[in-house]
Each structure stands twice: as C-alpha cells, then as structure tokens.
Amino acid sequence: MDEVLVSFQGVQKSYDGESLIVKDLNLDIRKGEFLTLLGPSGSGKTTSLMMLAGFETPTAGVIQLGGRALNNVPPHKRDIGMVFQNYALFPHMTVAENLAFPLTVRGMSKTDVSERVKRALAMVQLDAFATRYPAQLSGGQQQRVALARALVFEPQLVLMDEPLGALDKQLREHMQMEIKHLHQRLGVTVVYVTHDQGEALTMSDRVAVFHQGEIQQIAPPRTLYEEPCNTFVANFIGENNRLNGRLLSRDGEQCVVALERGEQVRALAVNVGAVGEPVTLSIRPERVRLNAASERCDNRFTGRVAEFIYLGDHVRVRLEVCGASDFFVKQPIAELDPALAVGDVVPLGWQVEHVRALDPLPVGH
Template structure:
C-alpha cells in the first residue's frame, strides 16, 4: 500500500546506532559525557571531533563496550547493548596503537577475531585473504608486525576489524602515529574503503582537517557535550555556536554590542566604534554583548570589497606566499589584526606590507553569537 513502509524499508531507515540520554562519570560526581542523544545511519562515516577531554573517545569506548554507561541507553540495530560484553557486540575496532600481537604473523593477527568465534580453518583462511586483499596487503601474510611500516601495520589492524564482516567499525585516532604524507594517503584510502564496502564507520579525531576531509557527518564535542552534528559543509559554513566556529577551521573574532536587530540581521558596534552588520545566529537583542566570527577566505580586499555591506580601511601587516594562496594580516579596528586568505590567481592585487587597503565582507558571511556562557 502507498505510504506504508515494509519491514525491510523500516530496517533501512532505522539508525544503526542510537544514544539515548547517555551520561558517563568515572567518579560519580563529574560527567565526562552529558545527555548525549545521537543517531548514526547505516553506511555513514561519522567523525567524533573535539579537543582532548571533550568526551569523544569515552563515547566511542562506551559504544565498543570497554566503558560502562552511567546513565541512558545505547542501541545497536534497535537492541539495547549496555549489558553486552564487547565480544558479543559484533563491532570491529581499530586503535591508535594498532594493538597487533608481535609474536603472531600478519595472517594470524587478522585471523584472531575468527579464532575467537571458532570459524573453521578453511573459511578463516579465505576470509583472511579477502580482508588483506581489501587493504592491499596480499603478499604480507607471513610477516610479523615488526617487519612492517606504520602504514602497513595500520592496514593490518583495519583488515582485522573487517575480517568478520561487522556492521560497524570504530576507529580511535588510528592515523595519529603516522607522518603527514602517509596520514593524508591513509585518509583517502579509508574513505575509499568505506565507500566501496558501504560499512558504517565511527571515527575519533582531534584533527579538524581530517574530520572535514573524510566524513559524511561530523559530531563536534566540548566539555562532554555534543555541540553540533551535521555534514562537514554545514559544520564549517554554519556553526551552531561560538565553540564550533572557533574549533573548526580558522575564524577572525570581533567583540561588540548589539545596537539593532532586523529579522536575521544584527547591527553590532565594535569596541573601536565601527559598526558591522552580521547574521544573528543566537536570539540576540539590543544591548547584548556579541562575538562575531568571519572566515579569512570571506574577507575581500580592494575592488572586490566595493560591493560589500561591511567595508573598512586597514593596513597590510604582512603577506605570506603559500603557493596556491596568499595569507596575510590586516591591522584594523584599533588594535585588531584580521587574517585574510586570497587565491593565488593571475589577477590578484599586488599586496605589499605597509600599504593601505579597503577590505570588507557580506553580512551573511559574518556570524554573530551571544558572548559568554
């Protein structure tokens, strides 16, 4: 019948993972995760992003079963799993330290989850070969972890997580020990693998660039609270609060007081006396203290700034050539220094430190948040 979902459709639509009012305390007083409500759709690559101590790793460990839930419920495929031990949850896990057994070969390490599940030897070998082929390590079965590079060890750890074909794979800062070039390569490979296998992955990192590059969705944590969960584009372009705006990407910040409000647009008088039009994110009212956030790439200079709602004069403090872009500082609004970024195009202005410049931005690109807690 039209408008009626089948059982298969309901299973597809239902989230694979659901946190309901989850809280965690280690000492019975301080909550390291507070009132967490989060749903993870099947096939999603979700990244838990935040600084150290924000609660992201604790959230992952509660889902894996290595930490108990103080309050609330975690569901997997619609079933509460709070009381299930880790080995009964059917979740693959990849650690930052790789956690490979040094006395075992690569094949034995990858086969370990199958041995625990008493999978027959012939089937186990077939699955191990398939998992190693998936991570491009077909010829490494007989080597030991000490004979592998960091990137190869990470692939073995990933193959071990994949080998028993779990619905869900958890990754706790798995690329943290790798150098930058290898890290970027592994980011690409992990994302390609996720897309190819259509497996659900939940990934923990403090690296914002990593989160934006790899994820379908990003959940930003601070002080045990999930601040926002959305697509990388939404998180970057439309941060819900000042913490997200500060933590994800670069932002120039200005302080001032609301002197007027018209629908979504707020008028802010800065401490320097200059007035700025901005997009009001919070329910700002006249007289409220506000903090403004403007991305460096949204600041236009010279002729490009002529049509901007907000237009001012400044002195160029410095300009740094970065190949594909220029990055510099503008001395403006008294003692304020603003970062700007400009693409390195053929028609770019000839920036020189010390020169005067007109700069500006559109009011929609400047987000106004209420100051304070």
C-alpha cells in the first residue's frame, strides 16, 4: 500500500457562507507522487492548494499532513515548499541570499546553509548566478531560483501554483521537463495546480480534474484521456468529438445509441441512464478511420470534408458527420491521402471500444 502523505477529509470552503467553492473534497495524496489539480478557473483547484498551504482555512473538514491535522498549524510550520507564478523572490537579495533565507529562519548554522544553497543552485544549474540579483535574471532563471528556494530546506511536500504560466511556450515546455526530472531525482511529493491540460498530462503521475468545486475524476494521465468517466472530463482533456443521441438499448458493457437524425452507433456504456434518455457520445479525433481504413470498423458512416487545418506533423480534417458540422479527424501527414479535397464525401468509421456513451451535456454548453 502506498503511504499517504496528505489527506483531505470532507473539506469544504465557502467565502460567503452560501456557495461552496470546494464542495466535499476527499483526496489522498501518496508520498512521492506528482499530483496535478487541473480545472478551469473557479473550479476550486487553487483554493484547495491554498488550504493545504495554510493561506486559507477550510470551512469544514480536516486536512492531514503525515497523519497530523493541519487545521491550527501556521503556514511556515507546515514543512511545505511553495512555488507561485510570480516567483515572489526578494529583489534586494542576491540569488544565494534568496535561497539562504528559508534556512536562516529555520535557525541553521552558516556552514550548513552555504552547503545547502550550493546544492540547490547546482540542482537547477544556476551555480554561476549566486551573486546576481533577481532583476539581472531572465524569467526562466527567476523561476528556477524560485524552484530551488522551495526545495532548499528539503520539505516533504512542494506545492506549485501555475508556476510556468508567465513563460513562453518553448521555455515552458523545457521547464516542465526540468521539474519532472527534479521530482524523479529527489522523490519529493509535488502537488501542482494548472489549467493547462497538456502540462498536466506531460508531468503528472495522477491528475485530479476539478469542476464546480468537485473532483470529477482522478487517474493517471493515460486513463484520463482514454477513459474519461463523464462528458466534462472528455471535453476538458484533449480534443473530443461529441455526438448527441438517445439510448436505444443496453447489453452489459455495450449499448446502442440513436443519433438525432436516426443513425445508430454501437458504443461502450460508460455513464448512461435508462433507455430513451439522452446521451453524449465521445470519440477522439485520432481514433476515426477514413476511406478504406474504415471498412473493418464497427460503426461506419460518411462525412463531407469541410476544412483542412495543417499542424506540421499532422492534419486536422473537419468534416460534416451525422449532422454535426464540427467533427474532426486527426491524421499523421504520412497517412493523409493527398487527393482528399474539400467537398469530398468519404466513408469513415470507428471501433466500438473507441466511442464512449456518457452523460448528456447540460443545456448551454
């Protein structure tokens, strides 16, 4: 059994005594894991992180760290490192002084402090920058100092709130790998908050998807992408084709869904109600087969090509399928039929194991 480091038990948070930002959070975070809290703004992910850090107090419930309740423990006594988006470095201190600060407040001896600072600088490859001031560093370097400062006192837990939000795409992707590799090397437990699903999938051992103050699903990245448990998760993680219909029949794990214009689809019955009730079908664009490749598929239809969107290594083809005008097929460039043109009507299909019958989307989505 993996050892649990952090435990949220029935945690709620309300700012006005009426609406709950966090509804009834029960979550165990395992020692040494990289867990990401992912969700749109206002979903409760940052509030949950801030309660764990001690900057917010739960309205109800208990948060435990290493088996002891944190409710009355002030932030600086929680043995937690923090990295924020805005770095929060002290501008009047050098890099080395910034790193030494959390150690000095903890009453460490001078020799221990300089030893640890040296180690932390080497860890983020900034050995040569010890005497510089934050203003003399680039954004990426500042973020690495902030990271080193959160790790320098060797906390058992590090919390990161959108730490890469301010960086450009290339640097951001580089830092994602840096943080992931640091985590693997140090074995520290990381709780990471982001609204960027690509970042969550790339970095995490597990991802908790938040929506309206509740965890919708918590799973390893691949499971989350391949096996979303509801329509919100299917839409929020990666690209997703949606077709609306009604449940015609159900047979164990499979079901048949009638679309709005009468076509029938055989699908996995993941999250469906009674026969006759509405369902949303979810199909990933890379799972749809075109032309001859569709001949062996369980579900076969035709689509009219509406648009090509070129993305370098692959192409997104937008088609009109079963009455939906925004049905996407993703194809590697190497597999794209060069003769395919806008206006063509082509056979397409997908296997039953690649289409999930889920809850209907609420009106207005």
